[in-house]
Amino acid sequence: MSSWPSGGSSPIELVSLSIAASLMAGVMVYWLNAKLAAAPRGNDLMNKLSDQIASGARAFLKTEYYYLSFFVAAFFLFILILFTVDPPTPVATRLDGLRMGSCFLAGAGLSALAGWGGMAVATDCNVRTTQAADKDGRSTALRGAGTGGAVMGFTVVGLGLFGLSIMFYLMTLNRMGSTQNEDLTYALDSLAGFGFGASSIALFARVAGGIYTKAADVGADLVGKVEMDIPEDDPRNPAVIADNVGDNVGDVAGMGADLFESFVGSIIATATLANGDTTLIMLPFFVAGAGIIAAIAGYFAVGCKDGASQHDLLFALHKGTIVSGILVLAFTAIIISQTFKADTVISTNELLGIAPRSLGWRLFGCIVIGLFAGILIGQATEYFTSYTFWPTRSITEAGVTGPATVIIQGIGIGMISTVPPVIILVATILGCNALGKGYGIALSAVGMLSTLGVTLATDAYGPIADNAGGLAEMAELDERVRETTDALDALGNTTAATGKGFAIGSAVLTSLSLLTAFKVKAGVATVDITDPVVLAAALFGAMLPFLFAALTMLSVQKAAGCIIIEVRRQFAQIEGLREGTAEADSDKCVAISTQSSIEEMILPGIYAVMAPFIIGILIGPKALVGMLGGAIASGMMLAIMMSNAGGAWDNSKKYIEIEGAVGGKGTETHKACVVGDTVGDPFKDTSGPALNILIKLMSMISLVIAPIIEGVEDWENWYYGLIPIAITIIGSVYVYKMFWANTVDITAPVDGAKESA
């Protein structure tokens, strides 16, 4: 294969393979969409409800993107000016600002597009899944929801790799007087902007979506189920459409943006750590490309017969993951054997002295370790959150003595569940470090995420099945339909556990790699952990995830309060609503959820974005490394604890509802477990997942500003640090005055004058 692009190839040849793979993903998305469009929609009521959900989700995303456009514009200008005035590359053409800025725009734009695409297909797919569950049975319904998930998966990886490859190529153009190797290195500098764009959108999408989905959920449940005593997903409840919209904007669009960011982040971190060596720079692109093709093959391996048992269904989904995992390793082995030849010159210092062929197989080892680590963390997550095992069952049993013991047991289980992922990641880091140093560690994250197309498909299919169930309930279809969708939904909980393993594992590995990349770029020789400035910054960093989790949880409470008041108002004022003779004003609830979740995303967003600026500029790069280290360590623990405790609470309740444990539904024990489930909602769907993005975003921002604070001594330019501090304070005061000062009072009486609906 003399044409294999390697050391001597031109930039366009280098990215040709990854572009080809991403185009294949595009074809796949087109084909899947066509397949989906051919599937029948439901009856009029179902279609109407589905359209309501779709329009609510579109309205939310439009509002969100509207607000984010200001953020993106501001940071585009900031980057443009900063890097034009103070260009980081020595062969500056005064285009550095434009380069970095356009990468930022591309990253933000594509991330937003991935979220939009996922949302669009999910809201269209839900009704078709319900219809399939009604008319054709479990297997067709699984295929329907699975197709929707796959569109999402391939959209994310396709857009991610395509955008990254194209921007990388464009960034190598029009340099003057630099060698090709230098071109590639400088191009990577700008690519950090792509990651920044992607992760900032991901953060806001996850936070706003997470607040939306849980505020609507809690609000709908507390008034509907508790106060009005009407069942879940009852169309009389004005917040029920908002609740279903929430599933789409939180679990689908939010997760899409999140994993888009992970996928491109891991590639950027690895390529940056290649220290300018062409072969090593291109390897993550090739692996990601191979992963897309393997995932496509994996998709076609999924499938099962009608009337399949739960076990068969799970096996069907697992088959896809296994096939693509094996294939990606086979493809990678070919890539390694073609790019690491006996005469390949590896020019990076860190890996000097290792024979190229041997290095190739060592790096292959890192990819294998990464892939297995992701699977193992997923297994551990499943152990702690599935009611097949002791931990979740112990929570259910704790319910016998009331809600307090459910909470204590759940938090205990969540905390102890940090142990296996930490041990797996520690082993991964130590193993990959032994094989391929820092570069090897970064590459293991690429390996972990390589089959993202198919793992994300099995992950995103869960919320689609959930929504399909909601539609069945609202449209008052046969009980049997709900049972089918419930089975699919339960399956989704298990596959989601695997997905979380990949999300958390890759977030930590990528952040650690970005941290190392930052240190190299900022020209810091060593960052001594016992240096008091570094230690102080590490404490500050360790505090940030706690602050972030607190703000997001308190926001859910506040936003839910707004919904509660509105739902109560409608029940009090709209005549005939409770009796089912009048229609609820769902749009109002959607509008309130949208408004309050977007208001609430601002403050955590400001703190996440500004923290690296404050510490990096006020003190210096060494302190920033300390801050990132502290944030990654405490953020990882908190993310795992919150996600797993939430998942375990959810399933401890399901154990009672599905298996009839400890007396079954309606008992005091069941009520106690419902309390756990409600506490778990913001844990697992708002704060927990957002923490993953927080640590990646802060690491990515640090990499972006690395050239600016390169070689700066502690406190050297502290006065510039006053600018981000001022922005943070002004932002906090503004948010406080605008939104927090008028806290809702859910204890206030409701005006009961009935209006004619």
Next chain:
Amino acid sequence: MSSWPSGGSSPIELVSLSIAASLMAGVMVYWLNAKLAAAPRGNDLMNKLSDQIASGARAFLKTEYYYLSFFVAAFFLFILILFTVDPPTPVATRLDGLRMGSCFLAGAGLSALAGWGGMAVATDCNVRTTQAADKDGRSTALRGAGTGGAVMGFTVVGLGLFGLSIMFYLMTLNRMGSTQNEDLTYALDSLAGFGFGASSIALFARVAGGIYTKAADVGADLVGKVEMDIPEDDPRNPAVIADNVGDNVGDVAGMGADLFESFVGSIIATATLANGDTTLIMLPFFVAGAGIIAAIAGYFAVGCKDGASQHDLLFALHKGTIVSGILVLAFTAIIISQTFKADTVISTNELLGIAPRSLGWRLFGCIVIGLFAGILIGQATEYFTSYTFWPTRSITEAGVTGPATVIIQGIGIGMISTVPPVIILVATILGCNALGKGYGIALSAVGMLSTLGVTLATDAYGPIADNAGGLAEMAELDERVRETTDALDALGNTTAATGKGFAIGSAVLTSLSLLTAFKVKAGVATVDITDPVVLAAALFGAMLPFLFAALTMLSVQKAAGCIIIEVRRQFAQIEGLREGTAEADSDKCVAISTQSSIEEMILPGIYAVMAPFIIGILIGPKALVGMLGGAIASGMMLAIMMSNAGGAWDNSKKYIEIEGAVGGKGTETHKACVVGDTVGDPFKDTSGPALNILIKLMSMISLVIAPIIEGVEDWENWYYGLIPIAITIIGSVYVYKMFWANTVDITAPVDGAKESA
């Protein structure tokens, strides 16, 4: 003052001042005890109940110390052999093992003694306080409880400084061929053993005491209040004596051992960082001595009139703290002006080039900063946990929508409450680093704890007042008596907040100083935070507090389960118990609480003690520094979050009960807040405070083993690391087989055959 002991003095002269101060504390304890003995005890029933509590507490401590004696003996032998075979000092006399071992014994023994003394006086003082509240009124009762607290406070600081000074002097004896400066340095090496002994006892005492108190509390409440519908502290409840015993062994003995450890730990860390300079080694001893005298003066400043309002009472207590704070600064200023003269030679590298007099005042600055930081953290704690302020009130209001929102709001408040302490500590670290480098940071912790005698008195008085209230209830005294003790108890909650500020602040500063001291002693030049081995170890370290908190919380659940079954059994089998005609078998409950809390302390204890051995020996000193850094950062956040969330939940309930907020007692909102309070119990009284000791203990152990792993490269002696790993695994399996396999089933039916009581 030509006789002021400084650079040229002999070791006995050097410690003479601190020994004199600690003897003054001894005289004070003697006098206070005599005063207490003169106060009248109560009626026969009160005395009987008080004796029951005292004998229960003695039984627990005896059992605990019995088990700990094996641990102490094992580690004494281990230290003896290890340091005899491989003596760390170059002028070895083959006595290094004996020196270190005897320091370890002294530290462990004195810590145990401090706990015992505190427990003895508290269990004697409770009945006298009840009596005073009955016969003499609020002021006398306050003085009674305060005297008990003061005995505790002065016992801790007196024993601590005395033991440390004497052992320090003894360790300087019988060296051969070393200079006096070398003698002092080697003596400090052995003194790390003293800290190890103190902190291991503290850990076990805090964990076992914390599990005991909360298991008895939860067990008594769940069966008594919920199932049997009898009031709190009702003598018919068989677990009520155990509950009161718990307050003494957990909140008094546990806290005594905890702060004993903080006090000596901060002195050891500072002296070790003096790098062999006599003036700097002695400064923390002098400051601690000055603090004792200032605290004695502060004690005499406390006092108020009868019929004093809550506000007056609080002011009375604050007066003591303020007077002693001002005095300790005045004394320290005199010490500084006498020891740092123009011709004083400061020989440590870190602080070279600063004129001695200027250095003296800089270090004075560190002490001032430390003292204020402690007070500020206490203020922040009060803000987040007192129902006078927004955070706790917001939890109460969240109760309107049920227990789930109470939990979410409480955890959110707990998490956000990490922000102020972190900012205060970051400022302290940066400020003291600028003034006096690592030594200055360590010294700020000594300053923070210097007035411990009086702060601990106001802290320990709370549980005594609580117990006095319990006695009033059990002995069915007038409602008025309970009101008086409740007022004292509420006051105790506020002063406890201040105490927590000192505990957490000093724990973090001391641990960070021990970390630095370890690095110096282990001969590690720099520990780069981006070194993958260090990073991996930091993740492992950050996980440990989560594991530790999880184990302690799950243990409370399990131990409470044992109590629940026993209480149910007694109500079912003892005829006439419910009706009040037969007596409950309280001793059985005390025995069960004792047994299960001691069983449950083993596993967290093993992990805490073994973790530094595993990482330090398996990998090496650099990884150990990383592990400690991760553990301190995440442990601090978790400790603050758990303590403050617990305190806020407690007071959100009290806000309803005392102030009648949101509808008052007995409403659904009140019930929701009771759930929060129950969740908060293990948060604030078991896991939270134990985390402080965890990080100090691990740092202290590292300092002890520093000479063994000095200069070891990563993985150089990994095979030795298999030994601690094997011990950990064997210990886990043993504990699992012995105690965990026979998990109690609280859902099992109770055998109802009545026995004649």
